[in-house]
Amino acid sequence: MPHPDSPALSSHDAHWWRQAVIYQIYPRSFADSDGDGIGDIPGVTSRLPYLADLGVDAVWLSPFYPSQLADGGYDVADYRDVDPRLGTLDDFDAMVAVAGRLGLKTMVDIVPNHSSDQHVWFQEALAAAPGSAARERYVFRDGRGRDGELPPTDWPSSFGGPAWTRVADGQWYLHLYAPEQPDFNWDNPEVREDFHHTLRFWSDRGVAGFRVDVAHGLAKDLGAPLRDLGEQQSYHPDALPADGSHPLWDRDAVHDIYRGWRQIFDSYDPPRFAVAEAWVRASRRTAYASAGGLGQAFEFDFLGAPLGAVEMHTVIDSALADARRAGATSTWVLSNHDVVRHVSRYALPGDPTKRDLEEWLLTDGRDPAPDLPTGVRRARAAALLMLALPGSAYVYQGEELGLPEVADLDRADLRDPMWVRSGGRVKGRDGCRVPLPWTREGTSFGFGPAGSWLPQPADWGTYAADVQSGDKASFLELYRRALRLRRTLVADETLEWACSPEQTRQGLLHFTRAGGWHTVSNLSDGHVPLPPGEVLLASGPLTGDELPPWTSVWLRTGAASEH
Ligand code: GLC
Secondary structure, eight states: OOOTTSOOOOTTOTTGGGGOEEEEEOGGGTOOSSSSSSOOHHHHHHHHHHHHHHTOSEEEEOOOSSOOOTTTTOSOSOTTSOOTTTOOHHHHHHHHHHHHHTTOEEEEEEOOSBOOTTSHHHHHHHHSOTTSTTGGGBOEEOOBSTTSOBOSSOOBOTTSSBSEEEOTTSOEEEOSSOTTSOBBOTTSHHHHHHHHHHHHHHHHTTOOEEEETTTTOSOOOOOSSOOOOTTOOOOOGGGSOTTSOOSSSSOTTHHHHHHHHHHHHHTSSSOOEEEEOOOOOHHHHHHHHSTTTTEEEOOOHHHHSOSOHHHHHHHHHHHHHHHHHHTSOOEEESOOTTSOOHHHHTTSTTOOOHHHHHHHHHTTTOSSOOOHHHHHHHHHHHHHHHHTSSSEEEEETTGGGTOOOOTTOOGGGOOOHHHHHTTTSOOOSGGGOSOOOOSSSSGGGGTOSSOOSSOOOTTGGGGOHHHHTTOTTSHHHHHHHHHHHHHHHOOSSOOEEOSOHHHHHTTEEEEEETTTEEEEEEOSSSOEEOOSSEEEEESSOOBTTEEOTTEEEEEEOTHHHHO
């Protein structure tokens, strides 16, 4: 049940998302109700009381739609149904209803850049002739070379290899991800209309918001002749032009699409909300997050930055400034289904880059050896830092249990298309998608009555929710206490820094929020003096008047009583 001192957000509060804590569920790995080894919607429903007790405001479900799972469900065969392995639409409705009774909102993932190649439209396109209306819903082109045997352009797929695949009659179709994920042609009004239909379909079922997958794709420069990228092969945000002139990503025209979506969102009470997954330069994020657009955009710099005071200070300042410019609030993310879990990232020496992490996974997580106790300590400190910031925090399933990355999955068990498409150079994202441990003992550690689609490590039970529940020193109880407190503490959206540049250089972050709420993080190996105030919560043991290394604390000073 929602915590008694934290009234559930009113269903008519249009701004519920601005400072919400949103829990990301990767449905296939969350809870399995029927013993097929795959998590499902009734499994989610059965664990909603746990999430309400955790103290989150909303759940966001990664795709649960019918899919052949060429990309973990981000290859959608039908946008308005539930994968039969995961349940039915009735199960979905029941889940939303139970969530609502528990004071939880539901968000779903929308994947508009591409469908699955199993989608009825793509099947129709394959069966239809070049130049037909059915092909116009996707991006089909003739190839280059004497017999059209070369792809139309040099565009790479984000998962490796070319972004074009040839079909039987010789034409090529575009897929910026796996070949099983053909890109839609968003210049086609039928595509736009169909997504409007989908947004209404889920909104009518009581969905409060949407996470928009690859929101910076969609609008492409598809006028003839298509432009080669030449040297500009990277799709990294910093490599994209700042003026929206890339032929594939972050083009200004994408915002016309979202203005149309906004009209639909605003036709509901409360208005539906959306958060963009947009891998764009920070200066370009504002447009996605604006009130006339999707409303909020993921800020991944916090996730990508080293856990250092100087770096975090910079990231926080720029994220807050970006959000302010957009009239939105920022988002804070430490982990999701696409990245190495942060306990493991923080357990590695020398602030590893994405490439370092890929190499580390190829050694099955052995080289360099992770120092897990340090990773845990730093992750706990990062949690209190994140949860004190103004804006929305997105918590990835299992983060509240302090789960590490499963880095030593057998190559034979890997499902991420990155593994095959990179020719074995990138192991991929399966290690953060291993089904959750709910109980110390039992088949699949309480994930379900049988096995689990990805193997769980032998020691997974030590992280189980039932082991941690009630243990004050556990990760889970830290999150529970932090989330409950947060609800009583969060007021306006302002933050004031209380540390000098010199202190920050030494590893200290200290900021205050309304009501005398202080957050102090020692992101260094040394001890620092603890500022005065009533200690509300600490990420680790405190020693007298000192804040030990890699520890965050929430304090309250006298102002609280005036608040
Ligand atoms: C997003 C998803 C990722 C998926 C990709 C293609 O980045 O988060 O999991 O592979 O889009 O849909």
